[in-house]
Amino acid sequence: xxxxxxxxxxxxxxxxxxxxxxxxxxxxxxxxxxxxxxxxxxxxxxxxxxxxxxxxxxxxxxxxxxxxxxxxxxxxxxxxxxxxxxxxxxxxxxxxxxxxxxxxxxxxxxxxxxxxxxxxxxxxxxxxxxxxxxxxxxxxxxxxxxxxxxxxxxxxxxxxxxxxxxxxxxxxxxxxxxxxxxxxxxxxxxxxxxxxxxxxxxxxxxxxxxxxxxxxxxxxxxxxxxxxxxxxxxxxxxxxxxxxxxxxxxxxxxxxxxxxxxxxxxxxxxxxxxxxxxxxxxxxxxxxxxxxxxxxxxxxxxxxxxxxxxxxxxxxxxxxxxxxxxxxxxxxxxxxxxxxxxxxxxxxxxxxxxxxxxxxxxxxxxxxxxxxxxxxxxxxxxxxx
Amino acid sequence: xxxxxxxxxxxxxxxxxxxxxxxxxxxxxxxxxxxxxxxxxxxxxxxxxxxxxxxxxxxxxxxxxxxxxxxxxxxxxxxxxxxxxxxxxxxxxxxxxxxxxxxxxxxxxxxxxxxxxxxxxxxxxxxxxxxxxxxxxxxxxxxxxxxxxxxxxxxxxxxxxxxxxxxxxxxxxxxxxxxxxxxxxxxxxxxxxxxxxxxxxxxxxxxxxxxxxxxxxxxxxxxxxxxxxxxxxxxxxxxxxxxxxxxxxxxxxxxxxxxxxxxxxxxxxxxxxxxxxxxxxxxxxxxxxxxxxxxxxxxxxxxxxxxxxxxxxxxxxxxxxxxxxxxxxxxxxxxxxxxxxxxxxxxxxxxxxxxxxxxxxxxxxxxxxxxxxxxxxxxxxxxxx
Numbered sequence: 159x160x161x162x163x164x165x166x167x168x169x170x171x172x173x174x175x176x177x178x179x180x181x182x183x184x185x186x187x188x189x190x191x192x193x194x195x196x197x198x199x200x201x202x203x204x205x206x207x208x209x210x211x212x213x214x215x216x217x218x219x220x221x222x223x224x225x226x227x228x229x230x231x232x233x234x235x236x237x238x239x240x241x242x243x244x245x246x247x248x249x250x251x252x253x254x255x256x257x258x259x260x261x262x263x264x265x266x267x268x269x270x271x272x273x274x275x276x277x278x279x280x281x282x283x284x285x286x287x288x289x290x291x292x293x294x295x296x297x298x299x300x301x302x303x304x305x306x307x308x309x310x311x312x313x314x315x316x317x318x319x320x321x322x323x324x325x326x327x328x329x330x331x332x333x334x335x336x337x338x339x340x341x342x343x344x345x346x347x348x349x350x351x352x353x354x355x356x357x358x359x360x361x362x363x364x365x366x367x368x369x370x371x372x373x374x375x376x377x378x379x380x381x382x383x384x385x386x387x388x389x390x391x392x393x394x395x396x397x398x399x400x401x402x403x404x405x406x407x408x409x410x411x412x413x414x415x416x417x418x419x420x421x422x423x424x425x426x427x428x429x430x431x432x433x434x435x436x437x438x439x440x441x442x443x444x445x446x447x448x449x450x451x452x453x454x455x456x457x458x459x460x461x462x463x464x465x466x467x468x469x470x471x472x473x474x475x476x477x478x479x480x481x482x483x484x485x486x487x488x489x490x491x492x493x494x495x496x497x498x499x500x501x502x503x504x505x506x507x508x509x510x511x512x513x514x515x516x517x518x519x520x521x522x523x524x525x526x527x528x529x530x531x532x533x534x535x536x537x538x539x540x541x542x543x
Numbered sequence: 544x545x546x547x548x549x550x551x552x553x554x555x556x557x558x559x560x561x562x563x564x565x566x567x568x569x570x571x572x573x574x575x576x577x578x579x580x581x582x583x584x585x586x587x588x589x590x591x592x593x594x595x596x597x598x599x600x601x602x603x604x605x606x607x608x609x610x611x612x613x614x615x616x617x618x619x620x621x622x623x624x625x626x627x628x629x630x631x632x633x634x635x636x637x638x639x640x641x642x643x644x645x646x647x648x649x650x651x652x653x654x655x656x657x658x659x660x661x662x663x664x665x666x667x668x669x670x671x672x673x674x675x676x677x678x679x680x681x682x683x684x685x686x687x688x689x690x691x692x693x694x695x696x697x698x699x700x701x702x703x704x705x706x707x708x709x710x711x712x713x714x715x716x717x718x719x720x721x722x723x724x725x726x727x728x729x730x731x732x733x734x735x736x737x738x739x740x741x742x743x744x745x746x747x748x749x750x751x752x753x754x755x756x757x758x759x760x761x762x763x764x765x766x767x768x769x770x771x772x773x774x775x776x777x778x779x780x781x782x783x784x785x786x787x788x789x790x791x792x793x794x795x796x797x798x799x800x801x802x803x804x805x806x807x808x809x810x811x812x813x814x815x816x817x818x819x820x821x822x823x824x825x826x827x828x829x830x831x832x833x834x835x836x837x838x839x840x841x842x843x844x845x846x847x848x849x850x851x852x853x854x855x856x857x858x859x860x861x862x863x864x865x866x867x868x869x870x871x872x873x874x875x876x877x878x879x880x881x882x883x884x885x886x887x888x889x890x891x892x893x894x895x896x897x898x899x900x901x902x903x904x905x906x907x908x909x910x911x912x913x914x915x916x917x918x919x920x921x922x923x924x925x926x927x928x
Contacts, residue, residue, distance in 0.1 A: 159643045179675060202782075211597045215678060217670040218625035221784040221918045225791075231803060233782035234918065235631045238621040240603035246620045250635055257642010258544045285602040290564060293600060397587075397618035399606040406610075418616060533606045533619065 159256040161379035163542065165386040166195025167501040172339040172370040172489030174272040180214050184223040184268035187371035187494075191264065195375040195385045201260035202233035206247030206267040207493035208240055212282045213274050223266065233260075239397075240286035241442060243267065244496025245526030245535035248374070252395040252537075255376045267497030268371040279367045283492070286529040288403035300364060300443070302404055302530050304356035307445035310411055311358060314460035318358045321444035322349045323466025325362040325486050328441060331473065332483030334513040335502075339368050339489035362486070363444040370491030372498040382542065388508040393429075393521075394538035396422035402532040413446075416453040416527065419534035423523070427538040431455040434538075435519040436478040436506055438499035440527040441485045450525060451479070454536075473514045481506060481514050496526030500537060507541030544641040546764035548927065550771040551580025552886040557724040557755040557874030559657040565599050569608040569653035572756035572879075576649065580760040580770045586645035587618035591632030591652040592878035593625055597667045598659050608651065618645075624782075625671035626827060628652065629881025630911030630920035633759070637780040637922075640761045652882030653756040664752045668877070671914040673788040685749060685828070687789055687915050689741035692830035695796055696743060699845035703743045706829035707734040708851025710747040710871050713826060716858065717868030719898040720887075724753050724874035747871070748829040755876030757883040767927065773893040778814075778906075779923035781807035787917040798831075801838040801912065804919035808908070812923040816840040819923075820904040821863040821891055823884035825912040826870045835910060836864070839921075858899045866891060866899050881911030885922060892926030 168190025175183060184205065192198065205220035216222065220234035239246035244267030251265040271279050283299045292302060310316060325344055332338035344362060352361040375385075382389030398418035404410055424430055431454060439454075441447040448462030456477055457465050470476040482488055482502040485495055503522035505511045511519075522539045553575025560568060569590070577583065590605035601607065605619035624631035629652030636650040656664050668684045677687060695701060710729055717723035729747060737746040760770075767774035783803035789795055809815055816839060824839075826832040833847030841862055842850050855861040867873055867887040870880055888907035890896045896904075907924045 181675075208602055209596070211594070211667075211670050214674060215666075215670050216674040217593055217623060218787055218913045218917055219623075221624065221913065222673065222787045224784055225786045230786060231784055231800070234624075234784045235634065235782065236623040237635075238602060238604075238623055239606065239619075249620065250622075250638070253635070253638050253642055253644045257638055257644060259638045259642060281600075282596075285596050285600050288607065289599060289601040290566075397620065399609055399616055399619045401610045401615060402603055402607045415616070528603045528606065532603050 160258065162252050162255045162376050162392045163379040163382035163389040164374050164504050165377050165382050165389050166191045166375035167504050168194055169337050169372040169498060169501050170370060171337045172368050172491060175369040176272065180210060180216065180270040181223050181226040183270060183369060183371040184266055185227040187373040188227050188264060188266045191373035191375050197262055197375060199229060200262045200264040200375065202254060203229060203264045203266065204247040204250045205236045206244035206496055207236055207269060208238060208243045209269060209271065209282050209492065212285060214270060239533045240528035241492045242496060242526040242528035242533045242535050243493035245537065248496060248500060248537065249395050249397055249535055251376050252392055255378060261377055263376045264373060265376065265497060266371065266373040267494035269491035269493040270369045271367045271491060272369050276367065291403045300356045300359060303443040303445055304359045306404065306410060306530060307358050310445055313411060316463055319350060320463040320467060321363060322346055323463065324441055324444045324447045325349060327466060327471050328480045328484040328486035331481055331514050332487030335482040335488060338483040338487055339366060340487045359443060365442045365485040365490035368489040368491050370489060370494045372494050372501045374497060374500055389542045390504045390507045391540045391542050392537060393540045394423035394426035396426060397535045398422065399533050400531055402529050404530050413449050413453040413531040415531055415534040416450055419536040420454040423536040423538050429521060433521050434523045436481050436516045436522050438503050438524040439479050440525055441480055442490055446527065473516050478516045481511060481516060499524040499526060503539050507539055545643065547637050547640045547761050547777045548764040548767035548774040549759050549889050550762050550767050550774050551576045551760035552889050553579055554722050554757040554883060554886050555755060556722045557753050557876060560754040561657065565595060565601065565655040566608050566611040568655060568754060568756040569651055570612040572758040573612050573649060573651050576758035576760050582647055582760060584614060585617065585647040585649040585760065587639060588614065588649045588651065589632040589635045590621045591629035591881060592621055592654060593623060593628045594654060594656065594667050594877065597670060599655060624918045625913035626877045627881060627911040627913035627918045627920050628878035630922065633881060633885060633922065634780050634782055634920055636761050637777055640763060646762055648761045649758060650761065650882060651756065651758040652879035654876035654878040655754045656752045656876060657754050661752065676788045685741045685744060688828040688830055689744045691789065691795060691915060692743050695830055698796060701848055704735060705848040705852060706748060707731055708848065709826055709829045709832045710734060712851060712856050713865045713869040713871035716866055716899050717872035720867040720873060723868040723872055724751060725872045744828060750827045750870040750875035753874040753876050755874055755879045757879050757886045759882060759885055774927045775889045775892045776925045776927050777922060778925045779808035779811035781811060782920050783807065784918050785916055787914050789915050798834050798838040798916040800916055800919040801835055804921040805839040808921040808923050814906060818906050819908045821866050821901045821907050823888050823909040824864050825910055826865055827875055831912065858901050863901045866896060866901060884909040884911060888924050892924055
């Protein structure tokens with residue numbers, strides 16, 4: 159198989175884009191990425207999206223966006239894995255280039271969630287869980303995560319305030335990201351006084367409902383310098399799964415798909431967690447940030463929040479995470495998130511992350527999670543200098 | 544790239560499965576295909592499905608079905624291209640095996656459409672069209688096809704009755720298919736007296752709303768005989784797209800994506816339409832059958848219905864199509880259809896199509912279409928004897 163490189167990136171500001179349609183959001187990010195790579199027409203387009211059918215009455219989305227972007231005719235498919243849809247599309251793109259089916263592939267993540275009221279968006283997000291065994295009991299996606307956080311606090315003896323470090327870091331990093339939704343710092347005091355959304359998840363423990371789109375362009379690594387002076391190699395691409403339903407896991411506090419996906423990725427890249435310079439993890443909820451750090455080998459079990467409390471997760475810390483704001487503060491347009499993570503990691507490896515630059519970053523890991531850990535997709539990226 | 548073979552097939556009877564859940568439908572077909580290949584655990588599962596989010600409040604479907612089938616942990620992703628979702632998932636599976644990412648891949652198409660009333664299913668099917676430029680005018684998916692058929696009749700000077708040959712052939716073939724939804728022959732007289740659904744599309748010009756699931760197992764061709772005594776090689780896999788909206792095409796009566804996808808497939812397989820022994824085409828509506836035959840080189844423009852009228856499309860005719868009943872009579876559980884087509888073509892190439900066997904069949908073509916020709920995915924299969 160061929161090594162695959164990222165030769166172009168594009169993103170739009172995450173937010174409430176009431177004046178921009180779903181296809182427009184997608185086309186803007188896609189065309190920006192194509193321009194960055196200096197490419198007019200890729201061989202194929204793979205689109206990560208979760209909710210266009212439910213919230214936009216629109217399927218066949220990849221074909222629609224290909225046409226809207228002036229690419230009528232090309233191969234175009236949509237890939238779905240709930241909130242991991244973005245990374246799922248990247249996974250397909252990597253296989254297409256690595257295996258030799260295509261040379262130039264565009265991968266887009268796009269989601270529009272704010273055209274409906276919050277109740278509809280909340281119902282749509284619940285499609286990430288098990289409809290027949292979880293949804294039927296009236297749970298929402300946030301209440302499932304609240305159950306998980308409550309159990310963690312109980313079993314690990316960790317208070318709710320210990321999670322504050324995650325959103326504080328995310329907001330601090332988003333201040334310097336022009337594409338982030340929340341560019342305001344968050345104080346510990348504000349976190350502590352925040353209203354509960356689904357106890358023990360407070361307003362700042364949960365990522366927002368929003369719109370966004372991000373795209374990357376891939377080609378074989380040995381051709382990357384034709385298109386980019388600072389290409390980034392995809393050193394690993396790995397998918398693993400678990401039960402979708404939370405109650406069906408032997409140990410709900412161990413995200414086995416996250417662990418398996420990261421382990422496969424480390425093997426593919428030939429490195430371990432100690433080599434990773436930054437980790438764009440899936441902080442849809444603070445509890446998932448803690449559990450991801452533990453399942454990926456960055457913290458012992460029950461110690462995930464300790465890293466955040468000790469200030470180790472900032473851009474100049476020992477283990478920088480969510481360096482451009484993460485899902486919490488850059489925003490979490492679900493099907494787009496996995497590509498935002500990769501775009502941001504690419505900025506870091508190109509040395510273009512501005513005030514949030516991780517000094518000397520060479521290896522970046524991105525991890526996109528579907529449901530409460532049902533699907534985990536990990537990519538490891540290496541700067542090619 | 545490696546050649547890829549089909550080493551196992553599974554399908555369930557198409558129909559109204561009110562007593563079987565979506566995940567059960569999928570697991571039954573998947574486990575049947577794995578048993579056919581003698582495989583316990585594939586490396587990955589790709590699922591084609593269009594409507595689980597809209598009609599079943601369930602996304603992350605591939606992970607859900609992997610777990611329900613006893614395959615917890617494996618790579619699992621859903622692929623969507625409206626009614627071409629089944630073939631879209633196969634496309635991803637073929638890339639994964641051909642490129643060397645995986646050795647054993649399962650591809651499942653599954654759809655459950657009958658748990659909702661017809662109005663909801665009709666609204667959900669409209670997500671295959673352009674929501675903002677077609678749906679907004681109150682069109683349904685069937686009315687868009689009716690516009691196309693009306694224009695064909697007008698421009699080509701073809702009467703409505705000329706389309707009768709397609710459903711008559713489909714029903715005749717379904718009589719011998721135990722997995723078909725409609726196992727009754729259709730007479731010309733019954734066709735002529737049928738009520739209009741969306742003029743000029745009558746009851747028999749349109750495929751039914753139904754449930755179904757079908758699966759195939761893939762491996763590298765040079766290992767195929769470890770698993771199957773009659774493997775089938777995938778000689779071509781090609782995706783092409785057009786505008787989703789019908790009004791945005793220069794010539795609505797020329798399905799350009801169908802043409803481009805078939806042309807790419809012929810090139811990949813190194814054969815032309817004259818070598819194809821049977822063609823499982825996408826007869827969601829009679830008009831699409833006629834236009835597909837024309838766009839793929841089996842009939843001159845405006846002459847698609849002539850083939851059907853002359854009796855050339857039966858299993859022993861010059862150009863057999865829909866040999867096990869097609870979308871019309873086997874049924875069209877949308878995201879599953881593309882895999883049913885491949886399963887049926889595999890039966891033909893294995894010489895196991897019973898009363899409908901195409902004598903000496905070596906090359907089979909399957910074509911799955913998303914929307915009114917927005918996405919076309921063509922596979923060419925060759926029996927390995």
